Amino acid sequence: MPEIDSLSDLIPVFGRMHPLLLHLPIGMLVGLALLEIGNAIGRKPAASTFLVFFGAVTAAAAAASGLVLHEEPGYVESRVLELHEQLGLATAVCALVVFLLRAFGATTMYRWALLITVGVMIPTGHFGAEMVHGKNFLLEPLEQEEEPAPTVPTPSVEDGPTLASYEQHVVRFFQAKCNECHGDRKVKGGLRMDSPEALLAGGDGGPAIEEGVAPEDQELLYRMLLPIDDDDHMPPDHKAQPNEAEIELIRAWLLAGAPFDAEFELAEGAELPVTEAEPPASETGAQAQAPRAVPEAVLDSMRERLVHVQPVREGSNLLWVDFAAPASQVDDAMVRELLTPVVDWIADLSLARTQVTDTSLELIAVMPQLERLDLRGTAVTTAGLQQLVDHPHLRELVVSRTKLDDAATSALQRLPALEHLWIWDAGLSAEAIEGLRAALPEVVIDAGDLGDSAMLETEEKPEFTSDAPPVDAPSEAEIAAAEALAQKPTINQVCLVSGKEIDPQFNLEHNGQVIGFCCPNCPKTFLADPDKFLAKLESSDG
Amino acid sequence: MTDSNTNDPLRERELLLTRRRFFRKAGGTLSTGLGALALSSLLGRELGAKPGSLAGLPSNAGANGLPLGPHFRPKAKRVIYMHMEGAPSHLDLYDYKPGLRARFDQDLPESVRDGQRLTGMTSGQARFPVAPSLFQYSRYENNQDGLWLSEVLPHTGSVAKEICMINSMHTEAINHEPAITFFQTGNQQPGRPSFGSWMSYGLGSANANLPTFVVMITQGLGNMQALSARFWGSGFLPSEHQGCKLRSGGDPVLYLSDPKGVSREDRRRMLDLVGELNEREYQRSLDPEVRARISQYEMAYRMQMSVPELTDFSDEDAATLEMYGPEVNKPGSFASNCLMARRLAERGVRFIQLYMRGWDQHGNLPRELRAQAGAVDQPQAALIKDLKRRGLLDDTLVLWAGEFGRTVYSQGQLTKTNYGRDHHPRAFSVWAAGGGMKPGISYGKTDDFGYNIVENPVSVHDLHATLLHCLGFDHERLGYRHQGRDMRLTDVFGEVKHELLA
Incomplete structure (x- = not known):
């Protein structure tokens, strides 16, 4: 429980009850007004005096709490706040007058005053709501179409910092x-x-x-x-x-x-x-006009027909659309029906193995953002391909196993953004493909005709020997150093570890002293705790 | 993000409750038996696209019902992962060490092994004699100074220009089970989601008629180890993301066909009636799961058509079949599974995992390895060529990997014609092709013994991070909150190896 030192601590709490309190007089006073109108016209039951009293008191409480809330930091003085406050006070005063008139039985004046009170209260509420929800909250849904043309994401720029x-x-x-x-x-x-x-x-x-x-x-x-x-x-x-x-x-x-x-x-x-993101200055027209949000109902209808659709990446409006699931039932009519509403957003489209024909290329040609198109295994011909001519963004085109002919090369040469083309088994002759490669040296053309990686050499039939010098064999310098060490006098005569006779080949230099050992293992034991063994030497000397 | 579903514990709880309700309701009717589970995995696909549906967390669904998509524009849309179960010897396939030929039967120098722990299979050996590879190596043209491959992989040599060879892989585990688990899930302990499950979770399906994550197994010709279904399990991810195993004999998917005596028309009538009853239940309870269930039955009905069409090779031309080799028409062979992988890839399946068993050559390595390599060489090369000419290699990431490498020293007796090799986690070779990996390169080096890495080590986490990068994911952001912790395929490790990217 929060601690309360004095009643004055509760004042801010009262202020924050403003959003709660304000609704009570609104409902009450409007309800009373309706009852009085009904009573005046059709002799329906009149309102009770208690309810009039309740309306007046809550109106006053709402106004008072509003004044307290205003004292909290964070509110900017504005015309809206000023109006809300003044009208709110007026509503409270009017509501009290209404109650007094009712209490003294001045029925006609009471009724008129009640109407006036409601009339003052409505704008009060309006300005209050504007402070909370922002200007034009109420009518906003009607005005969406007038919003400024929304933007499309900037196509990713590969080079240079953003x-x-x-x-x-x-x-x-x-x-x-x-x-x-x-x-x-x-x-x-x-x-x-x-x-x-x-x-x-x-x-x-x-x-x-x-x-x-x-x-x-x-x-x-x-x-x-x-x-x-x-x-x-x-x-x-x-x-x-x-x-x-x-x-x-x-x-x-x-x-x-x-x-x-x-x-x-x-x-x-x-x-x-x-x-x-802003559209790049060069890309106006259809792209700039593309509304920002993809119509969801359209996407749902695509999914219902098992067409895969998803953004090319999180947060992007550009779409990847793939007809793989229903492929064998996909025809031009279905493509037209499903894709027409989303032509502006499609960046990656696969119609591979579908029943589409050249007809669908008309629609595809007007997809302004299209970057990758997969027509593999369709009946698309050169006539269809010609419709794509001059497409500004088409970078990757798969036409493997289509029904093209050599005439397609001229259309393919008129795709300014083309980077990668797959044209295996598409009806083009080897000469046509060669010609295309010569004409488009920058484009990677995969026609399934490039040979295997060549075998460059094969080693001799392996012979196994054991001739190589062992890796751990000491170098000549190491051998010389070891020999020199073996010549040096040692400070001990028996091995410090084992107590056996020392062998010069296992001599070890430690802190400037040459120490002798009996075998290759004892130096390791010694090095683990040299002081212990050196102390042993000293004590035996003493 | 406003609809962040990992930061708000209340939202998380709400979603988990939804999932739990799903299992309670669906469990009684559907989730009995592996096939049924697989089926429900197939059926869950569309759900990811609808937030608030019965998928535990609408992983790839944004506020407007659109999947959020990958974090950035991916190079690869799908993966074909060939896992060589048993751990093939890198020294006899990919890591060319001609210098070892003059060290036959010498003891492995102490300084190379350097106290390395050994498995129980060779820790008792008195000595560790170096066993040079018996196989002759050839150099194939790639985009660097050539790729050396053993004589048992001639077809693979023909696609050397597409291969991104990594000679410096290392792993943590030394035995098959934990090492495969580590490779598949990023953790040696069982229970984490498999790579394919993360893909399914992150990307959803691209073909609502087929599973998102498909597994196919080829029985090996050499020493085989157990292969458990949890390698393609979904761990704590909703079970719709687990791998669906296609069987090589009988029905490819269990319990998919209509029972004997039930015609497709009968099935349709039954579904219509069940749909009507379910619709009535929906009107009563307004529970969206009921509607989801209706659509799942419909998808199973569609799969009855899509799966037989998938597995029927009669529409393949003779030249293509020939390319995959003589075993292509033998169901379950590696050749058949490679062709199936291509068919799945062109139908939009996201993650296709081929297991080839039998690479565990503790003894009789020369004979067994030749047989194993013979079974995979031509099909795997054909797969790459076939994908490439169809315009699929560009956005399909092919990965070839075992769970670890094998020792340079012989396990058991070493002769000039026979030897065996023990498990070796410190260095081995894997390769990738397509899907945004750099073609025609070799990366990383091992020492003269193929024992320790001397240049550019790549851990399993690094490999995962790099593969996820190709798929459009920041591996640090593809996560799922489980038991109060954000879980990732790469856990808290992993570094994208940009040198491997095209």
């Missing part, structure tokens, strides 16, 4: 995951995160960003990296959490010294957060 900036990326992250509580509506912990100045100024707990501090020790990142169940973890555990890419973005930004106007490099291999 650049990001505060304006383009960091701000968006703050807006998405932080500013709800650290912005113009609320300033939890005294911290605002909606401007460079505010970030540098920090909050009650100190600065969010400091100069010369490692990224992980910066309050900003430190809090994000705390375990989610830590009380200091940010954002709080019930709020949307930053993803890996966003954390890496902040880490890279802090590492670069938190620049507000210069670009900074992401760590190697890191990618920009997907929601923040």
Whole structure:
């Protein structure tokens, strides 16, 4: 149990009961108004005086608790807050007047006052809700279509570091995951995160960003990296959490010294957060207009028909679609039906071993993001392939076992992004394939015709001998050193370990002294505890 | 992530309860017997795509029902893992040590063995005589200065340009059972999920008509060790992720065919009626598991068509069959299983594991190894060529590995025509092809005795991390919380070997 020293400690608790209390007068007063209207029109039972009293008291309590709550840190003075507060007080006063009129029996005036009270209360609630849920919460669902054209993920750039900036990326992250509580509506912990100045100024707990501090020790990142169940973890555990890419973005930004106007490099291999990605300037048109979310109902209908569909990677809108499971039943009509709604998102499409014909190539040709297409084992002909001409992104094309002919080479030469082509058993003659290889030296062309890896040499039939010198044999220098050591006088005459006669070939140099031993094992015993054996020597001397 | 399911213990508990309920409800009807378990594994596939369904944790499902997909754009979409059970001798196949020929019957130097623990099979030996390989080696063209292979692998030599040879593998275990377990699950103790199960969990199926993780076994021609089903078990992952063993004789999947006297039409009528009853139960209880069950029956019905089609080789042309060698039409042979692997790969199966038994040559190595290699050489080379021309090698990762290597010294009597080799975990060779691994290279070196690694050691965890990388996974992020701890295939180890990547 929390300790309570005096009643005044309970005041903030009362303030926080505002969200609970405020609903009581709303329901009560609206209900009373309806009863009175019903009574005025159709002689239905009138409201009881007690309920009017209850409505007035709870209205007053809601207003009072609201005033207390306002005293807590974290609320920014704003027009909305001001209006909510003033109207709330007005509602409370009106509700008390209503009760008094009722108590004194002024029925007509009571009824009018009740209507006025409800009329004041509705905008009060509206502004209160706006503070909690944000502007336009109510009508938002109706306005989705007017949202700015969402973006598609940037196609991965293989070379060079990825650049990001505060304006383009960091701000968006703050807006998405932080500013709800650290912005113009609320300033939890005294911290605002909606401007460079505010970030540098920090909050009650100190600065969010400091100069010369490692990224992980910066309050900003430190809090994000705390375990989610830590009380200091940010954002709080019930709020949307930053993803890996966003954390890496902040880490890279802090590492670069938190620049507000210069670009900074992401760590190697890191990618920009997907929601923040901008389409590259060169890729506008269909791609830029592609809505961000893939229509889920369409994906479900694909799965119902056993078509495999998944993002090419976590967080991406680009899709890999594979018709392997229902292959033998897949025809042009089915492909058209299922893929038409998702043409904008398909990056990797396999129609291998299906019944599709050239007809489907019309649809495939307008897939703006397509990078890999597998038509293996289909009845696609050169006419179909010609529709793909000039496709901007098609990098990998599998047409093994299709019904092409030599005329296909001209179409294949007009695929600007092509890197890898599989064309085994596709109806092309060996000469046509040779011609294609000559015309497209940069493209890897796999036609199943490249020979095996050649055998370069074979060793002589192995002969087994035992001639090689043993690995552990001592070198000449080692032998010379051992011989020299054997010549030196030893400090002992009998082996210190065994007490037997010493043999010069096992002499050992230890701390500048030459010690003799009887066999190769005794030096090991000696070295395990030299002092013990040396002490023995001294005592025998003494 | 907002829908993170590993950080919130309440959510975790909720999901576990769901799974438990599933087993209680489904256990009585379906999960009796291995085949039935396999069947339920087949059936669970679609569930991963639906959060809150009866799969324990919707592993690859995002908030909108889309699988989350791999962590980054993968090079490989599937794996064909040929496990050589019993541990083939690297010295007689891949690790060329011509210098040993002049050390025949010399004692293995103390400094090389360096106190290495021995198995009970050779620890009693009075001496450790060096046994040079009896086989003649040839050098094949690759993208470096050539790949030396033993004479028993001529066909494999013909695909040397595709092979990424690792001569510096090492492992921790010295006996088969723990060593295979370690290779399959990243831990010597049984109970962790197999590699294929992690794949199934992380990627889901790409063909709802077939299992995600398929296992096929070839009986060996040499000394065989036990092969237990837990090598393809799913450990603590939901059991739908366990491997499904395709049998070589009779029904490939147990209990899949209709019983005698039941026609496909009868089956359809039965399913319609059961579906109707289940639908009524769903209307009463609103339990989504009931709907899932309906769809599972439907999938089993579809599999009755997809599995026979899969195993019927009559649509293969003669040239292809010939490429895999004379045994291709013998069910269960390595040739047949390699062709089956290609057929599974082109149908979108994620993880295809071929076990070849019989590589445990403690004695009679020259004769047994020649037979073993003869059984795998042509089919495995054919598999690579066949995948390549069909445009499948690019996104299929082929792995060839035993669980450890074999000693340079002879176990038992050494003669100029016969020897045996004991288990050797300190250094051995494995190879990969396709799927984002660098083609035509050799990586890592052992000493003159093929005993210790002297350059670029690769641990089993490193190999797992590298393979997961090819599949689009950060091995440190592909995890599952079990008993309060985040579990990974690589546990707390593993390093991606970027030199091995294309």
